[in-house]
Amino acid sequence: MKIFRFLPIAFAIVLGLSSCGDENSAIGSSIVDTNIEIVVDSSFQELITVESVPNDSVVGRTITQLIGRISIPGYGRLETDFLTQFMPAANFDTVGVNKLDSLILYLSYNTESFTGDSLAPMQLSVYPLDKRLESPVYSGIDPAEYYNAQAAPVALTSYNASFLGLPDSLIELGYKMIRVKLPDEMADRFYQKYKEDPTVFSSPSRFTQYFPGFYVKTSYGSGCVVNVQNTVMNLHYTKTTVINDKDSTYNSTQTLMAVTPEITTGNHIKLEIDAEIKNEISSGKVYLQAPAGLNVLIHFPTRKIIETFEDAVGGSGSASTVQGLVNSLTLRIPVKTVSSNYNLDPPQFLLFIRKSELQEFFEKKKLPDNVNTFYAKYDSDAHVYNFTGLRTFINNIIEKKRTGTEITDADEEIVLVPVSVYSETVSSGGSYYYYSYNEKEVVTDVVPYISAPSLALVDVDNIKLRLTYSKQDMK
Known part of the structure; x- marks a missing residue:
């Protein structure tokens, strides 16, 4: 646990830094201090496998x-x-x-x-x-x-x-x-x-x-x-x-x-899913479809990410003179629209969640906690879903591992689920001496996507997974 705490000021500064490297490079690094190194590792995406899985009985609860x-x-x-x-x-x-x-x-x-x-x-x-x-x-x-x-x-x-x-x-x-x-x-x-x-x-x-x-x-x-x-x-x-x-x-x-x-x-x-889609899935293509159609199951290389990071920083052993910190973990899911007479759009949002937790999430009307569950909005200009906050997902598993909880297969079985995300604007501010006014969007509900027919083909070859971490030799 010490690896995440009481870091020198120079090292702490890098916590907010995101790496600036070529996404296509496997591993890149830059020295920002004589003892601090920032490592950008994109090699894990080669370990990712994805497949379409049926989503034919979703919780139908919705406000529409x-x-x-x-x-x-x-x-x-x-x-x-x-x-x-x-x-x-x-x-x-x-x-x-x-x-x-x-x-x-x-x-x-x-x-x-x-x-x-x-x-x-x-x-x-x-x-x-x-x-x-x-x-x-x-x-x-x-x-x-x-x-x-x-x-x-x-x-x-x-x-x-x-x-x-x-x-x-x-x-x-x-x-x-x-x-x-x-x-x-x-x-x-x-x-x-x-x-x-x-x-x-x-x-x-x-x-x-x-x-x-x-x-x-x-x-x-x-x-x-x-x-x-x-x-x-x-x-x-x-x-x-x-x-x-x-x-x-x-x-x-x-x-x-x-x-x-x-x-x-x-x-x-x-x-009833079109026979052409079924045939293409059999040949290895991956689709997202809603409502009550197809999710994407990801084999997420959680063990390898943590193993690589801990090897680089000397693990949690007291003899190590290297301290390390996960700066960011991002997942980029590009998709292609599918031509039809009805101009079907990809789902507006995707939920990132362990397969083992999916049913309970919707049944108990949970919200994404940005630790175990995350959501990403479809970028219609870039045709991509960007999950940018997965650092907390990995850090949470690392902390549990160091207190005796082993990484399981459930930590590597992730599903991407088409969802609708509802939010409201919350205002705050004001005091006796001065007045300030702030507004922020607060998510109030996340439900399976049921709003309209929706379809997208996942661009499997261009999925990007990038880990950025910092390490410092304390000698």
Whole structure:
């Protein structure tokens, strides 16, 4: 442990330095002090092996829902629908209500949140769930376990994703709604239940005991998949109030329930990977595909990296006069886009995680800790994912090793997983004497990538792994 502490000032300065060498060189070094050497080693990338592995049953938890069906040459056939509970409104408007006009399920999406032919005629059906969803919900869930597949749907509607024909006022807002009229009996049932016992609507857990939710299924059509960002159930009704001693009757609307991050929802996804991709994988090519498609499994040379570093600095033995420090460890994953009629993009983010920890990460809704898990954003200009902070991954394993925990195969089995990363801006600052203002982005959620069909070919020959470390002879 001493190798990481109480370093001379001249040596400590190099901690923040990144090496400036040719990435293609195997090993390069430069002397910045008579006793301090910075070593750049890119030879480890030759030890990396990668392969595509199935990712056909991901945790379908997400704040958006995917609905539709599409076949894309060179990608495959994707069919998606979803099961969801609802967050109820705590209070219903009951004063002066004369008539319940309709209960409408609205599925909203924006101008860029669909893939395929916007004019393709599609139809969806809505079924009530018979029981509460069990969390976590996986994309391979069997909906038949939660609804009566023999019963008729309570509602269905035809739609297309096109914005053509919409009023200019709605086009300017940038979103469109799929409108599904629910049975009048359902509207009356919800309303009367609230009047009888408002506590049923007091929490999601209590409400789902009364109303488990919906299964929204693609029942007709092919050629388009829509990413729904907002799902609500609105009650339209007629209301009378007294204004200036006169009765005034007008139409009103209230959102009775909505799909929110607090409740359980899951996308049911069926992806048949194109035979051409399967053949190319068999011949050694490596693909990333989403949703519920292909991850990349990496044999990461953790043991060799640590062995090389410790050999260079004399290990942890007290007799060594050399002290060393890992400055940086970076992994560069270049990809190639795949030509298609639908301009499929690579996933927006990749998650770097041990294969052994993958399932627990999503089930327990964890966030990247920059020690064991990391994420990288796709650089659309350079067509690459850059993982730049892996120094802490190696240092953590080194520290454990020096306290008796051996490196295992799990430390060398890494998966790259397509994900969506959600964040929010957090502001801070201010005191009695002065005011300062700072903003930073804080990651709030990381979920499997389910937003749209996505595909990329990994440029295996140009993967780069570079270790930079400093060492100092204390003699």
